[in-house]
Amino acid sequence: MLLSLFTLAALATTSVWSLPSSRYVQHEKRHVLPQGWRRTHRMPPYEVLPIRIALTQGNLEKGYDYLMDVSHPDSPNYGQHWTAKQVAETFAPAPESVDAVMEWLQKFGISADRISRSQSLGWLQFNATVTEAESLLKTTYHVHRHHTGKPHIACDSYHIPEHLRPHIDIITPTVHFDTKVEQVQEKRTLPSTTASRTAAVGIPVHTNAALEITNPFNGFKPKKGPNVDIEGLLDELRECNTHITPICLRALYRFPSGFTANPKNSYGIAFLQSDLDLFFANFSRRQVQRTPIINLINGAVVQTTDQSFAYNGESDLDLEYAMTLVNPQKVTLYQVGDLIQGASFNNFLDAIDASYCTYEGGDDPLQDATYPSPFPGGYTGPQNCGGFAATRVISTSYGYNEADLTAPYEIRQCNEYMKLGLQGTTFLYSSGDAGVAGNGRQCIVLNGTFNAGGSGMFNPAFPSTCPYVTAVGATQIRPGASITEPEEACETVIFSGGGFSNVFKLPSYQSAAVSSWFANHPPPYNASRFNNTQQARGYPDISANGANYVVAANGIFTLVYGTSASTPVVGSILTLINEARFAVGKGSVGFINPTLYAHPDDLNDITIGNNPGCGTPGFSCAPGWDPVTGLGTPDFPKLLARFLSLP
Numbered sequence: 001m002l003l004s005l006f007t008l009a010a011l012a013t014t015s016v017w018s019l020p021s022s023r024y025v026q027h028e029k030r031h032v033l034p035q036g037w038r039r040t041h042r043m044p045p046y047e048v049l050p051i052r053i054a055l056t057q058g059n060l061e062k063g064y065d066y067l068m069d070v071s072h073p074d075s076p077n078y079g080q081h082w083t084a085k086q087v088a089e090t091f092a093p094a095p096e097s098v099d100a101v102m103e104w105l106q107k108f109g110i111s112a113d114r115i116s117r118s119q120s121l122g123w124l125q126f127n128a129t130v131t132e133a134e135s136l137l138k139t140t141y142h143v144h145r146h147h148t149g150k151p152h153i154a155c156d157s158y159h160i161p162e163h164l165r166p167h168i169d170i171i172t173p174t175v176h177f178d179t180k181v182e183q184v185q186e187k188r189t190l191p192s193t194t195a196s197r198t199a200a201v202g203i204p205v206h207t208n209a210a211l212e213i214t215n216p217f218n219g220f221k222p223k224k225g226p227n228v229d230i231e232g233l234l235d236e237l238r239e240c241n242t243h244i245t246p247i248c249l250r251a252l253y254r255f256p257s258g259f260t261a262n263p264k265n266s267y268g269i270a271f272l273q274s275d276l277d278l279f280f281a282n283f284s285r286r287q288v289q290r291t292p293i294i295n296l297i298n299g300a301v302v303q304t305t306d307q308s309f310a311y312n313g314e315s316d317l318d319l320e321y322a323m324t325l326v327n328p329q330k331v332t333l334y335q336v337g338d339l340i341q342g343a344s345f346n347n348f349l350d351a352i353d354a355s356y357c358t359y360e361g362g363d364d365p366l367q368d369a370t371y372p373s374p375f376p377g378g379y380t381g382p383q384n385c386g387g388f389a390a391t392r393v394i395s396t397s398y399g400y401n402e403a404d405l406t407a408p409y410e411i412r413q414c415n416e417y418m419k420l421g422l423q424g425t426t427f428l429y430s431s432g433d434a435g436v437a438g439n440g441r442q443c444i445v446l447n448g449t450f451n452a453g454g455s456g457m458f459n460p461a462f463p464s465t466c467p468y469v470t471a472v473g474a475t476q477i478r479p480g481a482s483i484t485e486p487e488e489a490c491e492t493v494i495f496s497g498g499g500f501s502n503v504f505k506l507p508s509y510q511s512a513a514v515s516s517w518f519a520n521h522p523p524p525y526n527a528s529r530f531n532n533t534q535q536a537r538g539y540p541d542i543s544a545n546g547a548n549y550v551v552a553a554n555g556i557f558t559l560v561y562g563t564s565a566s567t568p569v570v571g572s573i574l575t576l577i578n579e580a581r582f583a584v585g586k587g588s589v590g591f592i593n594p595t596l597y598a599h600p601d602d603l604n605d606i607t608i609g610n611n612p613g614c615g616t617p618g619f620s621c622a623p624g625w626d627p628v629t630g631l632g633t634p635d636f637p638k639l640l641a642r643f644l645s646l647p
Contacts, residue, residue, distance in 0.1 A: 022161040024138055027168065029157035030175035043141040043153060045131040053101060053124045054169040055093040063091070063418045064507070067468065070422060071591040072509070073598050079587050079647045081424035088355050091419065093122060097167035104164060108136050122355070137171065170408065241477040243559070244549045246283050246324045249569055251483050252545060255576060255636035261328045262582040267575040268332040268391030269318045269568060282552075284324040292319055292333040295388050297351040298371050299338035299379020316553045317560050318397060318568045325572035329579060332391050338379035341369040345396070345463065347383075349416050354386025356416050390420060392578050392588040395428045395571030397564035401438035402462040403450075407503045414466035414504065421591035427469040428571050430563035431540040432461040432497025436530070437613030455615045458499050458530040464539045465501035467510070470593055471539035472567040473498055473629045474546025475606055489609025489621050489628045492547045493561040496611050497540070498619060498627040500530055504537040509594040513625035514538045521622040529616070541593055543606065543629040544569040573634050577643050589643050596631055600624065602639050603632035 059066075069077050082090075098117070101124060106112060115126045130141050137158040144152045158174045240248035250257060269292070281288055323331045336351065337343025346368045350357045357363070363370075371383040402410065417427050434441040438459030442450035445457070464471035474490035477483065490496050506514055518534050526532060544566035551560045578588045589595075596603065606629040611618040619627045 022163065024159040025162045025165065026157055027160045027165070028170065028175050030154070037144045037146050037152070039142045040145050040151075041143055043130045043143055045129065045134075047130050048127050049130060049133050049141070049153065049173060051126055051128050051133060051136075052172045054171070055097050055101065055122060055124065056167050056169050057091045057122065057415075058094045058097075059090050060415060063415060064467075066090070067418050067421050067591055068509070068594060072594040073642075073646055079590070081587060081590055082422045084353070084355075084423060087419045087422055093167075098124075100164060100167050104161060105136075108132070110136070137174070139174070237483055240483045241479060241481055242548055244477075244545055244547065244565075246321065248483060249321075249325065249545065252477075252487070253569075253573060253634045253636050255325075255573055255634075257327075260579070260583070261330065262579055264392075264582045265329055265575065265579050265588075266332060266389075266391035266393070267322060267326055267329060267571060268334055268394040269322055269396075269571075283320075284327060287323060287327055290323065292323065292331045295332060295334050295351075297334065297336040297384045297388060298343055298347055298369065299373070299381060300335035300343075301339065317549065317551050317565055318395070320551060321549070321565070322395070322568045322572050325569065326575045326579075329575060334388070334394075337369055338371075338373060340375045340378040341371075341373055344368040346413060347371075349413070349420075351384040351386070351388045352390040353416065353420065357383065357385035390423070390425045392424065393426045393428070393571050393574050395568045396463075397430045397562070397567050399429055399432060399439075399461045399464060401442070401450075402460045402465050402502060403438070403444055405462065410462055410466070410503055413463065414468055417463070417466055417468040421468055424588045424590040426571075426574055426588070426590060426592055427463075428472055428567050428574075429461075429463045429466075429469050430497070430567040431464045431471045431473045433474070433494035433562045433564075434459075434497060435495035435611035435613035436497075436499050436616065436618040441613060443614035453614060457528065458614055458618075460499045460501055460539070461497050462503075464497065465504050465537050467504055467507040467537050467593075468591065470541045470570075470591075470596075471630070472563055472570050473540035473543035473611075474563045474566045475543050475609075475629055475633055476545060476547035478608075486604065486608070487545065487606055487633060489543075489606060489611060490546045490561070491609055494546065494563070495613065495618065496543060496546070496609075496628050497563060498611050498630070499539065500532075500627065501537040501539070502531050506535050506537055507593075509597045510538060510541075510625075513597055513600070513631070516624055517622060517626055520624075521620065521626070523619055525616065529614070538625070538627050540627075540630040541596060542570060542603065542631055542634065544633050570634060573636055573639070576636070577640055580640055580644060584644065586644075586647070595642065595646070597625075599642055600631045602635055602642050604635055605632040 066082075069075050070080050070082070072078065102112065102115065105115060105124075105126070109132070110126055110128065115124055117124055128136065134140055137155070137160065139155040139158040141153055141155050144154055146152070153173055155174050158171060160168055160171070237248060237251055240251070319331065319333065334348060334351075336348045344363075346356070346363045350363065372378075372380045420427065432438070434453075436458040437443050437453050438450070438461065441453035443453050443456030443459050445451050445455070450459070461471075463469050473496035474494060475487040475496070476490045476492050478485065478488050515534065517538075523530075523532075546563050546566040547561050549560040549565045550557055553560075574589060574592065581587065581589065605623060606626075607621050607623055609621045609628060611628045621628045625631050
């Protein structure tokens with residue numbers, strides 16, 4: 001199992017409470033009161049609290065090895081992906097964890113008939129008075145009030161018997177702030193970003209931080225360039241260095257215009273029809289009036305009210321290119337969350353894997369959307385837990401700063417990508433558009449805040465730093481160059497996101513490549529800039545062109561830039577490879593990183609360019625893997641031959 005590089009302060013504490021029958025230790029602690037909140041008074045002892053205990057999942061320490069067993073090209077079990085039932089049974093909490101916690105609760109007078117258990121046994125829930133909860137957890141509950149008037153119940157820390165530490169992940173409500181504070185923003189109401197508990201590298205986590213991906217002005221969104229007149233561009237490869245169209249991408253990466261549509265194959269994008277038809281009419285005429293398969297999750301709608309690039313540019317870009325490049329294979333659009341709260345990746349994962357709804361106590365109401373919605377006008381139906389199938393390839397062009405979220409939150413989500421990889425799903429995430437800086441080109445300063453990007457620590461992206469996803473960077477055709485010449489790192493409008501995690505360790509499949517880069521091309525920065533331990537997960541893994549895409553958005557053609565463009569291109573190529581494997585009776589490629597790193601010659605190495613940020617030139621491209629463009633760009637014939645040669 002890949003563990004956080006940084007030990008949580010709560011796990012390092014030596015605070016002890018003594019009882020005749022057990023030694024209590026501090027389990028979690030909140031060091032500062034969140035910004036905007038003040039403590040008002042003690043909770044009355046007779047008030048009732050809904051206590052939830054997240055149990056430690058079983059066999060997570062073996063998850064990496066399980067995934068390598070079905071994903072590494074040298075494994076005799078390559079491609080023998082697991083069923084959902086196998087995954088659920090393998091990672092269910094050990095019976096001794098359930099028994100140990102139940103015994104503890106019953107000794108404190110919480111009888112078994114008061115305790116409910118989730119279907120997956122991932123958590124235990126019961127109601128307790130404040131007096132019971134304070135005695136059980138050796139803590140004190142207070143009412144806190146936000147400056148907007150919103151109340152919240154929390155404690156500063158809590159304790160559990162030492163022997164239960166291996167069996168319990170978290171308990172709520174405790175140190176976590178789960179109150180959502182409404183804040184009016186342009187065009188719609190979104191939850192606020194009021195600071196709360198400590199994130200991965202000491203940054204205060206913000207309430208609903210995970211919902212920022214639904215903000216139309218999120219820094220991961222594609223960047224709009226000038227509007228363009230497409231006359232003279234159609235089917236013209238001579239203009240690819242200034243205007244990328246589907247034919248340019250097919251020429252760059254040597255892949256065909258389409259295979260047959262196999263019912264076993266599927267490609268998901270995590271849309272205004274008029275824009276699709278405008279694009280298809282000019283670049284893929286046979287697809288006019290074709291639509292994606294639309295999965296609406298947690299009250300989602302096909303948004304057509306706000307017709308602007310900020311709201312529709314991302315889906316227009318992803319769908320126009322994905323649907324054109326994999327035609328006639330159908331593409332699935334996952335639309336998640338209502339127009340009030342939006343949604344997080346966790347809310348999406350809940351919908352495609354019901355067990356994730358309750359895994360380690362379920363989603364974090366501090367950082368994820370809660371359904372039924374507590375807000376006026378929000379979705380009032382139940383949360384979607386399961387009911388939606390995961391496609392074989394899922395391409396996502398959004399992301400967070402790794403420092404936006406807590407390390408336990410990120411580890412929990414990362415483990416879910418491992419479980420879905422075991423089932424044969426490929427997850428692709430864009431690496432970001434600000435080089436070594438984060439969303440909005442922000443960097444991290446020593447006092448635990450973000451700055452405007454002129455200095456400070458590099459700010460890695462999540463989920464790209466999760467070792468169980470494939471992170472996609474961006475390249476460009478060199479100015480004035482032809483389509484047959486080598487590309488360079490994208491330095492037009494955006495810079496390819498890349499760097500090293502502050503949470504996840506270096507996975508073995510990547511260790512040789514990262515070690516070689518440090519040995520042969522050491523960067524001129526020390527630990528004050530980035531995690532230079534040489535033991536951290538590096539990203540991206542792969543890249544594709546991310547500059548000058550011609551996109552139909554809101555009735556006109558415009559140029560678009562970003563890893564939001566490169567990611568669905570890689571997803572399209574993998575979907576075509578899956579199509580070829582299904583045609584000869586094989587399964588999907590699943591988690592591709594071990595194969596990519598074992599055979600880097602199957603990609604086009606990128607050796608020119610940088611990814612500036614934080615007042616530095618960033619990292620530099622070099623022969624082999626580098627934290628700018630990863631292993632390089634796809635070479636479709638080589639990758640196709642490689643994956644067809646595997647079982």
